[in-house]
Amino acid sequence: MSSYPREPGASQTSIDAARWRQFEAAIRQHHGDLHAFAYRVLGGRSEAEDALQAAYVKAFRAVRTGAIEQSLSRPWLFRVLYRCCVDEFRRTARTEHDVLNEFTLAGRSEEEQPGLVSAISRAFLELPSPTRAAVLLVDVHGLSYDEAGAALGVPRGTIASRLNHGRAALRRALPEYAPEWRTS
Amino acid sequence: MTSEQETRDIELGEAIRRIPVPDLPDDFLARTSKIALHDEAPSRSGGVRSGHRWRIAAAVTAAATVAAIAGGFIGAAVTHAPAPASAASPVLAFSPASDWNSVVAPLPGKLQANNEVAWASNVPFQGGDLTSGWPTDTVKNLPADGVVVFASLAHTVDDPQNYPDRSAPLQLSDGYFLPSGYEGQPAPNVSLQMIYAHVNGQYVLVQVWFGQNAPTEAQRAEADAELARLVIPTQ
Numbered sequence: 001m002s003s004y005p006r007e008p009g010a011s012q013t014s015i016d017a018a019r020w021r022q023f024e025a026a027i028r029q030h031h032g033d034l035h036a037f038a039y040r041v042l043g044g045r046s047e048a049e050d051a052l053q054a055a056y057v058k059a060f061r062a063v064r065t066g067a068i069e070q071s072l073s074r075p076w077l078f079r080v081l082y083r084c085c086v087d088e089f090r091r092t093a094r095t096e097h098d099v100l101n102e103f104t105l106a107g108r109s110e111e112e113q114p115g116l117v118s119a120i121s122r123a124f125l126e127l128p129s130p131t132r133a134a135v136l137l138v139d140v141h142g143l144s145y146d147e148a149g150a151a152l153g154v155p156r157g158t159i160a161s162r163l164n165h166g167r168a169a170l171r172r173a174l175p176e177y178a179p180e181w182r183t184s
Numbered sequence: 185m186t187s188e189q190e191t192r193d194i195e196l197g198e199a200i201r202r203i204p205v206p207d208l209p210d211d212f213l214a215r216t217s218k219i220a221l222h223d224e225a226p227s228r229s230g231g232v233r234s235g236h237r238w239r240i241a242a243a244v245t246a247a248a249t250v251a252a253i254a255g256g257f258i259g260a261a262v263t264h265a266p267a268p269a270s271a272a273s274p275v276l277a278f279s280p281a282s283d284w285n286s287v288v289a290p291l292p293g294k295l296q297a298n299n300e301v302a303w304a305s306n307v308p309f310q311g312g313d314l315t316s317g318w319p320t321d322t323v324k325n326l327p328a329d330g331v332v333v334f335a336s337l338a339h340t341v342d343d344p345q346n347y348p349d350r351s352a353p354l355q356l357s358d359g360y361f362l363p364s365g366y367e368g369q370p371a372p373n374v375s376l377q378m379i380y381a382h383v384n385g386q387y388v389l390v391q392v393w394f395g396q397n398a399p400t401e402a403q404r405a406e407a408d409a410e411l412a413r414l415v416i417p418t419q
Contacts, residue, residue, distance in 0.1 A: 040203060145190050
């Protein structure tokens with residue numbers, strides 16, 4: 001990205017615009033997953049939108065200024081996004097209760113949700129957000145423990161511990177809808 | 185070590201994927217590119233901040249519940265004869281006007297210290313809005329010529345930089361317009377004007393819903409007239 005060739009006579013603006021197009025093409029394949037991750041961590045539409053926007057702006061500027069040499073890898077994008085999610089939590093002074101409240105209430109305005117979806121929404125959002133993030137990265141988005149640890153800024157062992165806790169809590173909360181999920 | 189053995193719970197992942205994720209606005213990437221290219225600070229999304237909204241909604245609902253238990257309406261809920269409000273009104277309220285209904289919703293003790301809520305409509309309140317404390321049904325069923333003005337006030341907020349200094353009366357032009365596709369849009373035909381303002385030392389969020397995506401000049405003038413009747417107490 002940072003080596004995007006300058007065309008003769010091209011203005012800085014047009015070069016940046018071309019860089020953005022290149023950047024956008026690179027992130028497009030991850031766009032849906034990144035948005036879903038932000039929404040499920042933050043539990044709010046506006047908050048997810050703001051965090052994703054901040055992450056893209058940061059990622060683009062890092063690439064444009066040559067601050068990073070690596071390509072726009074999936075783990076790196078999740079790392080940038082997760083930091084923006086944490087900032088968003090702090091900025092809006094949201095509590096886990098806010099998240100749960102909104103997610104639960106928002107669900108009611110959707111088509112009537114099957115019991116499982118409703119139950120997992122509630123159980124999932126009752127987890128602490130760092131645990132939610134670990135479960136999302138590994139079980140939903142397919143990152144390795146090392147990649148998830150790098151994204152969340154914690155050691156591999158912490159990821160394993162959060163996964164154990166999160167998975168067990170989810171399975172305990174859902175026996176009514178999926179009895180086979182019970183761990184004990 | 186067993187706890188660090190790498191596993192993936194595919195079944196659980198599939199279940200979590202079923203949690204619905206709302207769509208992003210169509211212009212999301214275009215807006216983001218503008219911010220990135222012009223070195224602007226990231227913008228706030230168009231919708232109401234979730235925490236703000238639900239704190240207020242919860243507060244109003246709680247107030248409604250308390251009022252209902254007490255056997256009354258929410259605060260001074262009146263039809264075609266709104267609660268009197270003057271320039272010296274000590275609370276957020278709409279001055280009386282013919283053909284407008286208004287509600288002043290007192291909040292429970294703890295929240296009362298920081299928040300006030302009032303709303304008005306040029307159509308009759310619908311469904312259980314007077315007892316729910318939130319104009320959900322009225323907004324959802326707005327006819328084309330309908331207007332609902334909802335104002336909430338906070339003495340202090342976490343993000344004062346998002347409330348630009350304004351002077352009363354507020355006007356539609358103090359905010360921004362969302363014709364459709366915004367967060368929480370109650371019905372496809374309902375558009376929204378959002379106004380964040382710092383007035384009289386208070387932090388005010390006004391939401392004006394119109395019953396059509398392109399409100400007429402007459403409708404906008406009607407909304408501005410009602411906004412002119414919004415009395416914002418001085419802190």
